[in-house]
Amino acid sequence: MTKANTYAELLQLPDDKGHFGPYGGRFVSETLSHALEELENTYKKLSQDPDFQAEFDKDLAHYVGRPSPLYHAERWSRILGGAQIFLKREDLNHTGAHKINNTIGQALLAKYTGKPRVIAETGAGQHGVATATVAARLGLECEIFMGAEDVKRQSLNVYRMKLLGAKVTAVESGSKTLKDAMNEALRDWVTNVENTFYIIGTVAGPHPYPMLVRDFNSVIGREAREQSLTQNGRLPDALVACVGGGSNAMGLFYPFLQDEAVAMYGVEAGGDGIETGRHAAPLCVGEPGVLHGNRTYLMQDNDGQIVETHSVSAGLDYPGVGPEHAYLKDIGRVNYVAANDEEVLSAFRELTRIEGIMPALESSHALAYGRKLAQTMTPDQHIIINLSGRGDKDIHTVAGIDGITV
């Protein structure tokens, strides 16, 4: 089989059981199985329904503010002296990140299925804010689960969610970060499955979530591809996006999967450095396993217990990753790399000072690697970096590192 054929087949995934090769699936306790079957059927029907699509597109245009620009970072590109860098400005979306694309879509599903309550897990708080936002707009009851550790380091977003009318529940179990928030959201869902819609924020979890979160976010890649052709008359040579669970990356990559000449780089959180073991880079150094309803690469110990992760960015502090990324890694379509905290902070400062754009620390992982990559390329080549979110929420973290109390 030729490469092009293989890549075309990627667009058909997942299969009927939600598998991407050996990854994905639906590993949940029995109580949730029926709700997931229902969601799958609802989504199958609505994704073919022109009215649903029209409503989604309308919300993306008039509520989110899409399309987001594809911005040529000319000054930064010139200073780096390599490839031309284009930033896909998801930071300019309403609520400040790509997360809103998916919550708009899932909230519409909640509306169509008549569930009066939505729940979500959140790490950095961006998905929590995006969920609280759509819940406010649709008049849905909303509860957000957030690791107690993240509640502390993302206090601004916690207050935003509360202002939007959401109940924010701090999760004290385990490592008190994103994975524990997801455990707790699943526990809530299993208890309240009849009146509650679980808005998962990333391309992980049981089928059909990885598929539908990807589909709702793939507006990023569709626009970027179109903008690249219109503005530059050509496709980019490379795409770069950060990967925690991997929703912004999947959203950017998916519409380009067939474009063989476009290289792709997913950047995981290197934390203190891969060699220290204190990181959140399951695709770089993890092993396959099953967590949160899907089989994927995980950070785990010799006994199959999930280990704690470390990253300066709460949004990437997760020991698993979307199953589609696991498959794209295995077949070699996407290269997965890591950027450590120090490189990330340096990229954060650099973009802020050179382009006047303050990126989220999550997105700064993509910038840190994109910066390196650009310098290995020539000025006639193009890179698109997904600027998945804005950095306002991280000012306290960065100020803290600088020894300043804001």
Next chain:
Amino acid sequence: MTRTEEKFAALNAAGKKALIPYITGGDPKPEYTEALMHALVDAGADMIELGMPFSDPMADGPVIQKACERALASGASVQGILDIVEFFRKKDSTTPVILMGYLNPVEHMGYKTFAANAKKAGVDGVLLVDLPPEEADDVVPVFKESGIDTIFLIAPTTTAQRAAKIAAYASGYIYYVSVKGVTGSATLDVAEVGEKLSGLRKLTDVPLAVGFGIRDGASAAAVGQVADGVIVGSVLVNCIAEFAQEPEKIAPALQKHIKAMREAMDA
């Protein structure tokens, strides 16, 4: 007949229902677990569900979450739990032992290795909470080959169609989850459970055991009226938590609960 089939047959002949306690293996420390298992049997338990601790027990409430944390902090591991069963078997060859846990640690060991080691240790069945029948094709045959039952869950939300599929796969017993929720949550509605179970009986001859929401003699006896087995977990794990620092008090506390349930069920 397997040990589990023999046990259910003997109980049936005696007109009794199975009392199945759950404790988390290695809680509070691995060296206590075997003695606690014997204590449960001495007090009237018919079979034992032994939890394999997992770092992310998504289907469990706070009581069993903390039990997993205690067990893992004191060095519990999958192989360690299998070793405990092996020691237990040296003194008790008749009480079925069912391991209950999550898929990842078992998958990490490898299904074949796990099944072989479990067989050697004297394990009778395995219940993996996050392994529904749709994903079990690689697992059930491997366990079957080692003579180990795969125990599946059926929940109040399970449709008739799914229940039929699960019943076709099941052996040992079927674990009916009495309430929507995590372990240790709400109390159950016995009439509703009875109705569900009579529907399930039309699908299968495999014994039906009920868990979630059983906390005392009265609820155990009530469930015993409609089910073949009564599973009790969080109330026991709570005793272990309470006396984690005074381990000599754990066995008597567990036995008090088991005796009360046994008496109420046999009355």
